[in-house]
Amino acid sequence: MAALVWNVSAEKFFESGIDRAALYIRTAGVYSPGVAWEGLISVTEKPGGAEATDLYANNNKYAILISPETFDGTIEAYQFPPEWWAADGVLPHATHLGTYYGQQARVTFGLSYRTRIGSDAGGVAAAYKIHCIYGCVAQPSEVARNTVNDSPEAITFSWEFKTTPVSATGFDAVSKMTFDTRTLTAGNLTYLEDELWGLGGTTTPNLPLPDDLVGGFT
Numbered sequence: 564m565a566a567l568v569w570n571v572s573a574e575k576f577f578e579s580g581i582d583r584a585a586l587y588i589r590t591a592g593v594y595s596p597g598v599a600w601e602g603l604i605s606v607t608e609k610p611g612g613a614e615a616t617d618l619y620a621n622n623n624k625y626a627i628l629i630s631p632e633t634f635d636g637t638i639e640a641y642q643f644p645p646e647w648w649a650a651d652g653v654l655p656h657a658t659h660l661g662t663y664y665g666q667q668a669r670v671t672f673g674l675s676y677r678t679r680i681g682s683d684a685g686g687v688a689a690a691y692k693i694h695c696i697y698g699c700v701a702q703p704s705e706v707a708r709n710t711v712n713d714s715p716e717a718i719t720f721s722w723e724f725k726t727t728p729v730s731a732t733g734f735d736a737v738s739k740m741t742f743d744t745r746t747l748t749a750g751n752l753t754y755l756e757d758e759l760w761g762l763g764g765t766t767t768p769n770l771p772l773p774d775d776l777v778g779g780f781t
Contacts, residue, residue: 575683578692581605582677585760587770588646589671595646597675597759597768602642604719606676606694608739609635634728634738636696638674639721647672650701651722671727672699673770675759680745693742693755695770698727731773740773751780 584600612633618625648655652669656662674696681687701722708718728736744752757763758771758779771779 572683576689577681578678579681579687580679582679583760584674584676585768585770586644586646586650587673587675588649589673594673594770597761597770598644598646600640600644600647600674602640603676604639604641605637606674606696607637607639609637611635633726634696635723635725636699637721637723638701639719641717641719643720650699652701652703669700672701673697674699675770680743690743690745692744693759695740695742695759695776696726697729697738697740697770697772699724700726729772734773737773740776748781754779754781 581603584603584606585597586600587594587597589595610632612630614630616628616630618628643651648663649670650672652667653663653665654667656664674694676694678692678694679688680690680692682689701724704720704722706718706720709716726738728738731737731740742752742755747755753763755776757766758776759768761768
């Protein structure tokens with residue numbers, strides 16, 4: 564039996580950065596064509612739930628019940644695409660361009676984005692992960708609008724969101740899927756990026772549900 568080995572250069576990995584963010588507004592139960600989200604700063608993922616409840620019988624610990632997991636998060640950005648208004652509860656006037664009404668119904672949306680995987684051997688962009696988030700609903704958030712001073716800063720927008728999981732055959736319902744290019748085949752990666760971002764030039768960017776997305780893999 565081989566002994567454990569540490570400090571192997573080819574096995575030292577880390578994650579950094581976020582790019583290729585795309586927004587998909589859900590309309591009539593279907594995610595509309597995706598749009599690029601320029602100015603996205605971060606997506607903070609906040610898994611929750613999975614709380615343990617101890618059960619006792621015969622004066623001893625009998626079992627542990629685990630509550631369902633949840634998936635929430637926070638989006639931070641310098642700007643957002645026009646399609647985001649609907650997710651933020653803002654609707655434009657039908658005929659008067661540039662006129663917007665707040666405190667309207669918020670629509671469901673999805674996200675996809677890429678994070679880099681660096682390694683000691685391959686550098687900061689040795690590989691990457693693609694993340695897909697489903698069933699998101701944004702919550703109202705505050706925006707601080709300050710006077711310009713001798714230390715100018717750009718306004719940053721921030722929204723918290725909660726998710727409702729979607730079905731995935733053979734698995735519990737999911738709010739998030741992740742694809743790792745270190746093990747994903749080249750053909751499936753090409754298919755995935757064409758579906759999500761239209762990079763192959765053959766598909767309108769969209770966010771297929773998990774079964775439809777994985778169903779296209781070979």
